[in-house]
Amino acid sequence: MTLGGTGDLGRDDDAIARFLDEHEPQIVERLSEWVRIPSVAADPERLVDVTRSAHWLAAEMREIGITASVVKTGDTAAVLGELRAADPDAPTVLVYSHHDVRHAKPEQWQQTDPFTPVLRGGRLYGRGASDAKGQAMAHLWGIRAHLAATGADRPAVTLKFLVEGEEETASPNLAALLDEHAADLACDAIVFSDTLQWRVDAPAPVTTMRGIVNASLTVTGPEQDVHSGLASGATLNPALALSQVLGRLYDSSGRLRIPGFYDDVAPLTEQRRREFDALPYDDADWLARSRTRVIVGEEGFTVMERLWARPAIEIVSLLAGDPTGIARSVIPSEASATLSIRMAPGQRLSAVAEHLQAFVAAEMPAEAEYTLDVQVPEGQEPAATPEGPLLNALERALALGHGTPVRGRMGNAGGGPAVLLSERFEAPVLFIGTGLPEDSWHADDESVDLRMLKNGAASIAHLWDEIGTLPAGGS
Template sequence: MADPDRTVDSQASAAAPARASVEASTAARVHAYLRGVTDEMVAQLVEWCTIPSVVGADDDEQHLDHSARWLVDALEGAGFPTVERWPSGGTTAVYAEWCPDADAPTVLVYSHHDVRAAKEENWERTRPFEPALQDGRVYGRGTSDAKGQVLAHVWGVRAHLAATGRSAPAVNLKILVEGEEESGSPHLATLLERNRDRLGADLVVFSDTLLWHADHPAVCTSMRGTMLAHVSVRGTAVDAHSGAVSGAAPNAALELCNLLAQLHDPEGRVTLPGFYDDVAEPDGRRRAELAALPFDEADWLARSGTRRVAGESGYTLLERLWLRPTIEVLMLVAGDPYDLPRAAVPANAEADLSIRYVPDQDARTIADQLRQWVAERISPSVDFDLWISEKTAQDPYVTPDVPAVGALERAMAAGFRNGRVGRMGNAGGGPAVLLADTLGAPVVFFGTGLVEDRWHDSDESMATDVLRAGAATLACLWDELSRQR
C-alpha cells in the first residue's frame, strides 16, 4: 500500500471558485469523447438495469450474480486487466484493479450494484426493470442508485485514457462494487478483512451519494450515520370484533401511534433523554459552506417531492439534512391495510424507524436511549418488542482536510463546466467509517445522484447529462490525483 501521508493537507475555501488546474485541452478532449459515446453509455445503463438485482428477494442470488457478471464484462471492456467476482454473504461483489505504477497514488472506488425492491403498480414512466430513455432521463430501478454511478466510473476511465493518450490510468485504480448495500452491508466487514492486502489504498472514493444540483456542483464532505429499529406492539390476544370489545380492550394500533407521536416535541426535536448530549453545534465555517449553496425553497420542494418544509426549529433546511440528527418512521402497519375491512380491533401493530445521527453521537448510546424511552413511554396495557440494528449501524463520517478534496473540487469544475464548486453533506448513511478504519485511508465522496432521481421510489431515473458530467469529473480526477505524488 502506498503512503497515506501523501494525502495530508488543508482544504481550499468552499466559497472560492475552484482552481482551474485541469488542463483545458484535456478537459475539452474528455467532453468531446463522452459526447461521442453518450448513446453507448445510455445503452449500457439500460441493459444493466434490466437485471433485477434486488437484495433480499427470493431469487436474489441468481440475479445478483447475473448483475455481477455483467459488470465484470463492462470493466474488462474498459481495459481493466484484473476483474474478479467475490462471493459475500450469499451475494456477489465485483473487484477490479489496474495498478500500472508503484509510485503513483492508489485509489479504491467503492459502490454497489444491488437495488431496492420496486412496486410495479406505482410506476408510471415504465416498468421497474424495463428501463427507458425519456426526455433526457433513463427511467428504471437502479439507474441512479447506484448502477449509473458505477457506470460513470467505467466511462470515466475510458474518457481518461482517450483524452490523455495513456495506455493505463495515471493512478493505480481498484474498484469494489458490493451486492448487499441496500440491506446494510452486513458482510462487508468480513469481505474487507479477508482481502485487506489487495484492497490497500491511499484514498477511497465513495460513490453512493447525491449531488446538490445538476447546475451547481458541490463536493460532499460529510455523511450522517444510520441505524434502524423495529418496534412491534401486542394488545389483544386475537383481532377482536370492534362491536364486542371497543372501549374495554387495548388497541395495539392506537398505543403504537401514541408512542410514535411522542418521538418529537413541538419544535421538531427528538425526545429521547440525552439524545443531543453529544451533538455539537455546527461551526461557523460549515454553516457558511452550506449557506453559500444556491438554495430556493420552491425548487427544493419541487425536486424532492416533499411539499412542505418540516423538522427541527432553529436550523436551515440544509443544516437539518446534513448536520442534525433525527428519527423517522419508515413503516407503520396494523389491521387490514390491504384486505377487505373486518371491523376488528387489531391485536398487533408494528413500525420501522430510521435513526440518522451525527459525529460524536454513539450508536450504542442511542440504542440504549431508545430502549429506555420506549419502556418508559409505552402503555402498560400492551406488550412490545424492540429490535435495533446496533451491530450493523453505519457511523457518520467527515472527510478530513486532504488534498484529494481540492483535486475533486477542480475535477468537478471541469467535469460540470462550472467554476464555482460548493460544499455539501449527505443525509443518508453508508460504510464510509468501515472503509476508512479497515483500510487506513481517507474517504472522499463523489456520486451522480440527485434528489429528484427518486431513489427507493417509483420512477427512479438518472439524467444523461449528469451521467456524462460525472464520467467527465472522474476522468479529470485521475489526472488531478496523479499530480499529488
C-alpha cells in the first residue's frame, strides 16, 4: 500500500474506511459492553471493576492476535500487549491509553445512566465512551482495518500497548510499572491516545500538551465551628481568608498575579499562531460545543492560545461550613480548596510549585494558619512532538483517515504522562485522539461521535503504514 502523500483523499475506494463503515455495529456493540463496566479507580467500591475492565480489554486484544497480559498496579490493573511486525527490522511503537474512568453523578445525566450506554443521533453516550475507552477501542479496530486492508496477518510496525487503570487518579504507580517492564515496553516511538481533535471535519495533529499539577490549600480558623452571633467580627473566618487569597490569583486582565509564574512560559511564535489560526473557529461554535456559556481569560490571546499555549489555575473544589443540609449559622473552623494548575510549554513543576507557595505565603492573612500541598510527585510536565518524519507521517495518516487535508496544528489543554514515557524510553511522542470538545469528558452525558471514532481508527490504521516506511530508531 503506497501512502506517500495526500493528493487523493477520496474515501469511496478506501479499503480502511470501508471496513470500518461495514463494522460500525460491531464497534458500537463492543464499546458498549466495555462502557458497562464501571471502572472508577477513585472509588474504593469499584476497584474490582477496574480489574474486570482490564481483563475485558486483554481478552479483546487477544481476539486480534495481540499477546496481552493483565498487570496489577496498586489496587488497580493495567494491560500490556504486543503484536510483532512480520519484518523484524520494522519500527516499534508503544501505544499508551487508559481504561479507568471518572466518577459520575447519575442524577445529573439526562441521556442515560452513566454505565448504561445508549446510541442516539450518531453518538454513543456513557462514561468512558470517549475518555478513554473509545480511544483504546479505536486502536483495536484500527489494527483490524489495517490488517484487512493489507491482507496481512501482521502489522507494518511492531506494536506494544500500555493501557493503564490509574490515569484518572494521577497515575501513582505508572513510574514503577515502567521500571518493572522497561524491556517489554522498549520502543522507537510512542503514540499517546488520550487527547482531543478540534472538529470532526478539520483534522489537525496535537503537537503540544499542557502540563498539570494539583494543589490543596486548607486554612484553619477557630478551634471548632463557632456560632457566628458569638464571634462575628472578632475572629478569623477561614472561608473569608481563603477567598481573599484565591480572589487575588488573577488581575483584571486575566493574567495570574503570581510573581515569576510566567518567567519560563515559552513565547508564542508566529508559526504557532498561524497553526492555531488555520483551524476553523468562531465564538458561538466554541461556546455551543464546550457548553461554557461565556469566554474569559488572558487579554491579548485567542481562545485557542489560552487553551494550548498559556498557563491557568482553576479552582475545582471549595469546601467550608455547611454546603449541604441544614445550616447552623457558624463560622467554620476550616476551609479548603483544590487547585488544578495547567502549565504551558516551557514551565516546570518545581518552579511552578515554588512560585505558588511564595504567593500564598505573601497573600495569606497573618492571623491565619494554613497548609499548602502542591502535589509535585504526581504532576506531569508539558510535552511536545518534535518536527520530523514521525510528525509528517501522522499528518499524512490524519488526512487519509479523515478524507480531508489537515488544517493547522493544535495543542491539548489537558495533561498526561507523555514526558514520563518519552524520557523513560528516550523516544518521541505522537498524539492521536478520538475525542472532541463536545464529548463532555468528566462531566454529565459523556459521549463519543461515531464519525470521529471511525475517522480516528482509520487514521491509526494508516499511521502504521506511514511509520512502517521509516527506519527503526529514526524519528
